[in-house]
Amino acid sequence: MHRKKYTVDELVQNPSFRQMVKGTASAEEVSRWNDWIEASDQNRAKARQAISEIAGFEFDDPARGDVDEEVEWSRLYEATVGKSDTKIQQQYIQGRDSSAKWWYRVAAILILGSIIGAGLYLYPETDKVSTGVEQITREQTVRTDSGEQKTIRFSNGSKIILNSNATVTYSLGLLHSQTIEVTLEGEAFFDAESKSGENEPVFAIQTPDGTIRDIGTEFLVSVGDDYSRVILQEGTVEVTPREPVNEDRRIAVQKGEMLEFNRSEVLKKQGVNATFYTSWATGSMEFDKTTVQEFAGFVEQRFYVEVQVADPDLAEIRIDGAVYFKSLEGLVRSVSDIIKIPVYQSEDRETVYIGDKVGDPRTEQ
Structure with a gap:
C-alpha cells in the first residue's frame, strides 16, 4: 500500500x-x-x-x-x-x-x-x-459577488447555497451531531440532513432579528434591512426573535409557510409556494393551479425584470406541473411549453412578454 x-x-x-x-x-x-x-x-x-x-x-x-x-x-x-x-x-x-x-x-x-x-x-x-491540534470551531466566512452563487457542503450531508451579494459565517464541531452555527447577511438556502433520533438541529442561523433552528428540513433565509424572512420547503423550523415581547417566544414554521419577523415580533406569516422562492437554489419550480399573474409577479421579484401580460384574460390561466431550469431563459421556455402560449424576453432581456404582442420584434426562447 x-x-x-x-x-x-x-x-x-x-x-x-x-x-x-x-x-x-x-x-x-x-x-x-x-x-x-x-x-x-x-x-x-x-x-x-x-x-x-x-x-x-x-x-x-x-x-x-x-x-x-x-x-x-x-x-x-x-x-x-x-x-x-x-x-x-x-x-x-x-x-x-x-x-x-x-x-x-x-x-x-x-x-x-x-x-x-x-x-x-x-x-x-x-x-x-x-492546542497542538486545532478544531475548525474558528469562524469560516464565505462571500458572493453580484451574479455569483456558492455551495458549502458539510461531511454530514448538509449544505448551504449562498445567493449573490451575500455573506455567511459558520463554525462547526467535530461530531456530526453538533449544531452548525451560522451568521447570515443576504440570502441562503439551507438543506439540513438530519438522522432520525438526533435531537440537536443541524443549523442555528443568527440574523440581526433572531435565531432560526431547523428540524431536518429545506428552507430559505433572507435578511433585509429591517426584518428577516424564512420560507420553509420541507420539515419544520423554529424561530426566536432576538428581543421577544414574551419571555419564551418561539415560533414554529411549517412546510409551505413564509414568516417575516423583526427583533421583537412577527410581521407576517402566510402560506406560499415555497418553490417560487427556492428555485434559484434548487433549479426546480412546482405549480399547483398557479395563475399566470402569480407567475408574472414571481418573475419580476426574483429576476428584476418587467413582465407584460399581453391579454388580461391570460392572467387567470392556471399552471400545473413542475419545471426544471438553470436560467430565466430556461424558465420562460418551460412555462411556454406548459401553457402553450408564447413566453419570451425582449432583446435587451429587461422585459418578459406573456402572449403575443403586436409589433414586438421578439426572439422566442
Whole structure:
C-alpha cells in the first residue's frame, strides 16, 4: 500500500481510510495506513486534508517547543483511547518517528470527540489545555459577488447555497451531531440532513432579528434591512426573535409557510409556494393551479425584470406541473411549453412578454 498513489478525493471515499479516521479500523488496517503516510511528506499532506474533510476539523503538526509533547500526548491517550477497548494499541505510538507519532496522536482524538471544547482540547483531570491540534470551531466566512452563487457542503450531508451579494459565517464541531452555527447577511438556502433520533438541529442561523433552528428540513433565509424572512420547503423550523415581547417566544414554521419577523415580533406569516422562492437554489419550480399573474409577479421579484401580460384574460390561466431550469431563459421556455402560449424576453432581456404582442420584434426562447 505504501507505494500506491492516492488523491485526496480517493482517500475521502476509501472505506478503509474512513474507518481508520472514525476509529473503527482494525489494528492491521491502521498499521498499513501508517506505513503509507510515513512514505512521503506528500502522503502526509494528503492524509491531513482528507481527515479534515471526513471529520470536519484541521490540525497542525505538533512541532512546537514550548511544551513536552510526549507527556501531553500520553495524557491525551490515557484520557481517550487508553480508556476504551479500541484495537489501536499504545505500542503503535512507541518507537516510531515524529510523523507516525503525529498520526496516532490524531487517531486518539478522532476516536473520542466528547472531550472537545470550543476549539481547545481539555483534559478531564486538570484545567490544562493542549492546542497542538486545532478544531475548525474558528469562524469560516464565505462571500458572493453580484451574479455569483456558492455551495458549502458539510461531511454530514448538509449544505448551504449562498445567493449573490451575500455573506455567511459558520463554525462547526467535530461530531456530526453538533449544531452548525451560522451568521447570515443576504440570502441562503439551507438543506439540513438530519438522522432520525438526533435531537440537536443541524443549523442555528443568527440574523440581526433572531435565531432560526431547523428540524431536518429545506428552507430559505433572507435578511433585509429591517426584518428577516424564512420560507420553509420541507420539515419544520423554529424561530426566536432576538428581543421577544414574551419571555419564551418561539415560533414554529411549517412546510409551505413564509414568516417575516423583526427583533421583537412577527410581521407576517402566510402560506406560499415555497418553490417560487427556492428555485434559484434548487433549479426546480412546482405549480399547483398557479395563475399566470402569480407567475408574472414571481418573475419580476426574483429576476428584476418587467413582465407584460399581453391579454388580461391570460392572467387567470392556471399552471400545473413542475419545471426544471438553470436560467430565466430556461424558465420562460418551460412555462411556454406548459401553457402553450408564447413566453419570451425582449432583446435587451429587461422585459418578459406573456402572449403575443403586436409589433414586438421578439426572439422566442
